[in-house]
Amino acid sequence: MNDKLRVTEKELTQEALRDPTEALRVPVVTPPVPYPIETLVPEVRQQTPAVGQRATRPDGRLHGLGQTRYIDDLTFPGMLHAKIKRAGIASALIKRIDTSEAEAMPGVMAVLTGREIPVNSFGPSLQDQPVLCDERVFHAGDGVAAVAAVTEQIALEALEKIKVEYEPLPAVLDPLEAMKDDAPKVHPPASNIYSHKIIKKGDLEKGFAESDHIFEARFSTQMVEHVPLEPHASIGMWDSNGRLTVYSSLGRITLGRTDIARTLRLPINRVHVVATIVGGNFGGKNEITQEPVVALLAKKTGRPVKAVYSRGEEFTSSTTRHPIIMDYKTGVSRDGRILARQVKLYLDGGAYCSWSETTLGKACILSPGPYNIENVEAEAFVIYTNKTVTGAMRGFGAPQVCFAYESHMDDIAKALGIDPLEIRLRNAFSEGSISPTGQVLHSVVVRESLERAAERYGWQESQS
Amino acid sequence: MxxxxxxxxxxxxxxxxxxxxxxxxxxxxxxxxxxxxxxxxxxxxxxxxxxxxxxxxxxxxxxxxxxxxxxxxxxxxLATVEYLHPVQEAFETFASLQCGFCGPGVIMSAKALLDENPDPTIPEIRDALSGNLCRCTGYTKMIEAIQDAARILRAKEHA
Amino acid sequence: MRGFKVVEARDANHAVALLAELAPSVKVLAGGTDLLVDFKHAPHAPEVVLDITRAEDLKGVSMTDAGLRIGALATHTDIMRSPLVRESLPALVDAAHTIGAVQTRNLGTLGGNLVTCVPSMDSGPTLVALEARVTVAGPGGRRELPLTEFFVGPRKTVLKPDELLVDIIIPKKNVGKPTDFLKFGLRKGQALALVNVASSLWVDPKKTFVEPRIALGAVAPTVIRAPEAEAYLEGKKITPEAMSEAGRIAAGEARPISDFRASAQYRRDLIAVLTRRTLENACARVQDVRPGGSK
Amino acid sequence: MKRRGRGIACMWYPIGFTVAANPSAATVKVNEDGTATLLTGTVETGQGSLTVLAQIAAEELGVATEDVHVVSADTDVTPMDTGAIASRTTYVTGNATRLAAEKAKAILFNVAAPMLGVRPDQLEARDRKIQVKRFPQRQLPISQVAHHALFVKGDPPIGSASFNPPTVAMDPETGQGLPFATYVYATQIAEVDVDDETGEVEVLRIVASHDCGTAINPMLVEGQIEGGISMGIGLALQEEILFDDKGRQINPNLTNYIMPTSLDMPEIEVDIVPSYDPTGPFGAKGVGEPTSVPTAAAILNAIHDAVGARVHSLPATAEKVLAAIKESRVQGTKQLPGTRRAIAGPAA
Missing domain, CATH: 3.10.20.30 (Beta-grasp domain)
Incomplete structure (x- = not known):
């Protein structure tokens, strides 16, 4: 069926809907049931203290009734749907983008390319990420053009009509390869190692020299996606004062507004960001993605524009968890006390910095584990590769290093014939312990957590 | 059309x-x-x-x-003007939903389960929810709430 | 989804008539759990979709003179809930239960699963181990053929564009045959099979294998039998060693590939283990059953 | 055969950003009926943070949780907030909220003091009342005080405040410094069954003892822990974005990216470790991220305990576990160690 025809048909149908004999056809908006019916507040929660109560969530009932309005549940009169064309190639120069065929399609209201974006770069710490690539593609999930059309389907079909000519460049996919001097540069002329951190405490060599045993191991982790059930979604619209409103699934609206204003070269007070309720974040919705795109398409068309990531785009074009290669070297005494620990971390940063600097820092600081160690050296590198961007994800590198230091700990315990619980208790921080960065720690309950978990589990009893 | x-x-x-x-x-x-x-x-x-x-x-x-x-x-x-469905009520009480995006689907799956099986075991509840992915809750409080709703529905049936 | 037309069939004959008219630019919609996903990703839309979901004569499970008949449109849930199947062939229930989740089992049909013909289909091995036959209807009438001949390759069956899968029949002699199905996936819920295996067997009074049938899924272009392993077992005394050996032989008969889900070697390892376990489980289901199906 | 194992892992985790400023601001307005409105720039992304913030404001004002309505996530309306990131909302935004509520309360106390014939510092707010410390019978309903403040004294009880966790920059050469204001601690113990012929791992049970300072809302803390564990299980066993040799993703869909379903989740036992951080709002720290930190480590240690095989790279897929089992056998480990209790497999 011809798309133009379908749009006309839709309009005709809407005409027909006004016929009173066709009343049944009128799209039904079931009025929301006005809960709560009862206005009484349960007695138990009328009392203070409020802290410590198992108070119910005010959003809980709306969730259960299906009445919570996420971005994709919002519509505005005349709203258009936007889709972004993805590069599908990990590293390339963009020679030419031809959007003419797409623009000629019935139902297509506007097409946008990177060259039209006032300031085509953003990022929470380094502004190394283009909103839509204009000269070069850095990873396969990069956007290269966008379309706003009257339906999502027309927008999708229009993407296929956009012709992009690439000159492929060598892609660097392995972070250890990317560290080498002769590796292709992801963001030339910048080095692929774009951030580095080191922590030194005590005398590592002395610590190893005093150790009865030295253990070494390499651990590595994979790239993981946040999988919020709600895909990234945003709606952009302008008023006649040139003020932009963006509804977006963002967990951090302040930074979002900064980045939107920056990329659009707008005074910040002309940008209004509303995040309603976000359908899952886990670190993956802490920076903008397609907000400037919907804003500019809305500006071009004079209509509200909505864009929702497909599940595929959630994987390819949002951030992910850093894979980390982790080298541990640990010196221990005969009785299982850690005397020295050296850690080297290599974080695969993907194509852009995103939250890599934060991840690098936390991973590095936390990597020795919650243990009293006199002599520590932890060093971490984050490296560009032509892969999906790695950014913030629940734990900022901590789950990765915890996997390494705790696996290592068990191997040491086993080699020394010490119970895994016992070796941890012998080394664990306590109130006033000094962290690897020299910080005196307070309200430290790692021992308590070990003992309580072991008690609850029945650790002693389950040993035969 | x-x-x-x-x-x-x-x-x-x-x-x-x-x-x-x-x-x-x-x-x-x-x-x-x-x-x-x-x-x-x-x-x-x-x-x-x-x-x-x-x-x-x-x-x-x-x-x-x-x-x-x-x-x-x-x-x-699912809810009437007078009452929430017991599954909805239990989900609210137990804070079974966090971001809530999967919630309507999970609750409909639970409703279908309880219509068919008024006294499901935990493995049966897990099986009934396996087509509903949730990233927030680990499903734990959903399962507790469904058990609770089942109890309430059975009591209603008896009354 | 791209635009297409939908035509509805009242019953099987109507569907065949419509197919004759519309082929080859038509796709048949049964459960839709695979088809609509394909449409959403396909570069081109089909011209016409033939919706057969209202053809009642294609549904249902019944016992006929030929054996247990399962309509092509019977959903996986229908199979799981059928008292007939639960009683006589619980392995079919187990297999249906491993497919997708409740929602997809409520929609997805046995016929659709066979016609889509992905190598990892979970309904295939049990039916093959029970030597199931299928009925195909076309402009020239109906024909019956063994299920193994129905499969041609990945996503390819003998069905011509104007033909329709009507039903699946498990021959009478195998109704009640002790059978077991095991699937190995990457998780417990909604898993795709890395390997799935079904074994059926009779046991004679001397405690030897009679008519052992072993079917392997996801380790060849289509579901396959393991004839060498079957031949090895035929007439052998039932022992753990024999079943382990059959597993090893079956692993050698498979032609698994390496892909991102698993290596070929790992799939072979799994076949050996799963074959042995299905044989063990099928043996455990034997209670004085004799060839011929009478208990 | 299935072999059972147990594994333990503990961790530490900081609250807030690494050194970098990450302030939150909040405004609390007390209405003339004693209810209140809290304005916060943070976003509810599922954790229940708005509930927790309402509880903190309510506690400070001496009213009930549902007396506080929270307005959030609108840059035109709500004050600056660094956002729902770094497990910082309860601690940082919570501190800002408490301070804002305290300022609003101070206005109420100033108004109430002459009405009750005492000094403001002799007052406390409890049970929707403003009362004289140790003389609870001398009290006024908060609604009466608020109404008086607004419409008689003309002094609206509104408080705005902000909080930024105190840190000291890290030395670039040695990393020495105070990067975070506070940390939380936790231990998880996992019990697994490993099928030593297929490498399949089934997580049966996880005991999780987590420190979050004061649990402002224990039910929501439990929810965070249970959810964090499900993510940890995915990290440990199943989830991985795969690439082809050209750098394109192979499995960008929920069919082939294997995250845990309800059937893949173990029994979870949550334990909240009693703890109080004097720098947090009513002693609270945070809980969001740490919940998924030790899970993978505990599971991998349990696998090791069950079959004596160490998997060094995540995820520990069944194929990797089986390979590790085979390797540990080759390495002359004649007997599988750590098999305290071998239990029957499904086929036995």
Whole structure:
């Protein structure tokens, strides 16, 4: 069926809907049931203290009734749907983008390319990420053009009509390869190692020299996606004062507004960001993605524009968890006390910095584990590769290093014939312990957590 | 265009949609029933779960035309003006939902389970929810709430 | 989804008539759990979709003179709930239960699963181990053929564009045959099979294998039998060693590939283990059953 | 055969950003009926943070949780907030909220003091009342005080405040410094069954003892822990974005990206470790991220305990576990160690 025809048909149908004999056809908006019916507040929660109560969530009932309005549940009169064309190639120069065929399609209201974006770069710490690539593609999930059309389907079909000519460049996919001097540069002329951190405490060599045993191991982790059930979604619209409103699934609206204003070269007070309720974040919705795109398409068309990531785009074009290669070297005494620990971390940063600097820092600081160690050296590198961007994800590198230091700990315990619980208790921080960065720690309950978990589990009893 | 006439949340409704329209798209766009969500569009996540003739289905995997003449129940039709469905009530009490996006689908799956099996075991509840992905809760409080709702429903049945 | 037309069939004959008219630019919609996903990703839309979901004569499970008949449109849930199947062939229930999740089992059909013909189909091995036959209807009438001949390759069956799968029949002699199905996936819920295996067997009074049948899924272009392993077992005394050896032989008969889900070697390892376990489980289901199906 | 194992892992985790400023601001307005409105720039992304913030404001004002309505996530309306990131909302935004509520309360106390004939510092707010410390019978309903403040004294009880966790920059050469204001601690113990012929791992049970300082809302803390564990299980066993040799993703969908379903989740036992951080709002720290930190480590240690095989790279897929089992056998480990209790497999 011809798309133009379908749009006309839709309009005709809407005409027909006004016929009173066709009343049944009128799209039904079931009025929301006005809960709560009862206005009484349960007695138990009328009392203070409020802290410590198992108070119910005010959003809980709306969730259960299906009445919570996420971005994709919002519509505005005349709203258009936007889709972004993805590069599908990990590293390339963009020679030419031809959007003419797409623009000629019935139902297509506007097409946008990177060259039209006032300031085509953003990022929470380094502004190394283009909103839509204009000269070069850095990873396969990069956007290269966008379309706003009257339906999502027309927008999708229009993407296929956009012709992009690439000159492929060598892609660097392995972070250890990317560290080498002769590796292709992801963001030339910048080095692929774009951030580095080191922590030194005590005398590592002395610590190893005093150790009865030295253990070494390499651990590595994979790239993981946040999988919020709600895909990234945003709606952009302008008023006649040139003020932009963006509804977006963002967990951090302040930074979002900064980045939107920056990329659009707008005074910040002309940008209004509303995040309603976000359908899952886990670190993956802490920076903008397609907000400037919907804003500019809305500006071009004079209509509200909505864009929702497909599940595929959630994987390819949002951030992910850093894979980390982790080298541990640990010196221990005969009785299982850690005397020295050296850690080297290599974080695969993907194509852009995103939250890599934060991840690098936390991973590095936390990597020795919650243990009293006199002599520590932890060093971490984050490296560009032509892969999906790695950014913030629940734990900022901590789950990765915890996997390494705790696996290592068990191997040491086993080699020394010490119970895994016992070796941890012998080394664990306590109130006033000094962290690897020299910080005196307070309200430290790692021992308590070990003992309580072991008690609850029945650790002693389950040993035969 | 395809004419679809169905019993939707207890009332006779009809819509005229292009033939390739999915049930989910029709519910959301023609009827503004946005409780069922689009999470993956290919039947993996279950966020679009609704009941057709009492059976839970992925609304993204049915054509609107397929429900012509049938009964469709969405999350919006589950509560009455007087009462929340016990599953909805238990989900609220137990804080079973966090971001809530998977919630309408999970609750519809739970409703279908309890209609079929008023006293499900925990493994049976897990099995019934395996088509509904949730990233926030670890499913734990959902399972507790469904057990609680089952108890309440059984007590109602006896009363 | 891209635009297409939908035509509805009242019953099987109507569907065949419509197919004759519309082929080859038509796709048949049964459960839709695979088809609509394909449409959403396909570069081109089909011209016409033939919706057969209202053809009642294609549904249902019944016992006929030929054996247990399962309509092509019977959903996986229908199979799981059928008292007939639960009683006589619980392995079919187990297999149906491993497919997708409740929502997809409520929609997805046995016929659709066979016609889509992905190598990892979960309904295939049990039916093959029970030597199931299928009925195909076309412009020239109906024909019956063994299920193994129905499969041609990945996503390819003998069905011509104007033909329709009508039903699946498990021959009478195998109704009640002790059978077991095991699937190995990457998780417990909604898993795709890395390997799935079904074994059926009779046991004679001397505690030897009679008519052992072993079917392997996801380790060849289609579901395959393991004839060498079957031949090895035929007439052998039932022992753990024999079943382990049959597993090893079956692993050698498979032609698994390496892909991102698993290596070929790992799939072979799994076949050996799963074959042995299905044989053990099928043996455990034997209670004085004799060839011929009478208990 | 299935072999059972147990594994333990503990961790530490900081609250807030690494050194970098990450302030939150909040405004609390007390209405003339004693209810209140809290304005916060943070976003509810599912954790229940708005509930927790309402509880903190309510506690400070001496009213009930549902007396506080929270307005959030609108840059035109709500004050600056660094956002729902770094497990910082309860601690940082919570501190800002408490301070804002305290300022609003101070206005109420100033108004109430002459009405009750005492000094403001002799007052406390409890049970929707403003009362004289140790003389609870001398009290006024908060509604009466608020109404008086607004419409008689003309002094609206509104408080705005902000909080930024105190840190000291790290030395670039040695990393020495105070990067975070506070840390939380936790231990998880996992019990697994490993099928030593297929490598399949089934997580049966996880005991999680987590420190979050004061649990402002224990039910929501439990929810965070249970959810964090499910993510940890995915990290441990199943989830991985795969690339082809050209750098394109192979499995960008929920069919082939294997995250845990309800059937993949173990029994979870949550334990909240009693703890109080004097720098947090009513002693609270945070809980969001740490919940998924030790899970993978505990599971991998349990696998090791069950079959004596160490998997060094995540995820520990069944194939990797089986390979590790085979390797540990080759390495002359004649007997599988750590098999305290071998239990029967499904086929036995």
């Amino acid at each position: 395809t004419e679809v006439k169905m019993k939707l949340n207890g009332e006779t409704r009809s819509a005229s949609v292009p033939p390739e329209t999915t049930l989910l798209k029709m519910l959301r766009e023609s009827f503004n029933l946005t409780g069922a969500k689009l999470g993956c569009d290919v039947g993996d996540c279950g966020a679009c779960t609704v009941l057709v003739d009492g059976m839970s289905v992925n609304a993204c995997l049915m054509l609107a035309n397929q429900v012509d003449g049938r009964e469709v129940l969405t999350i919006e039709g």
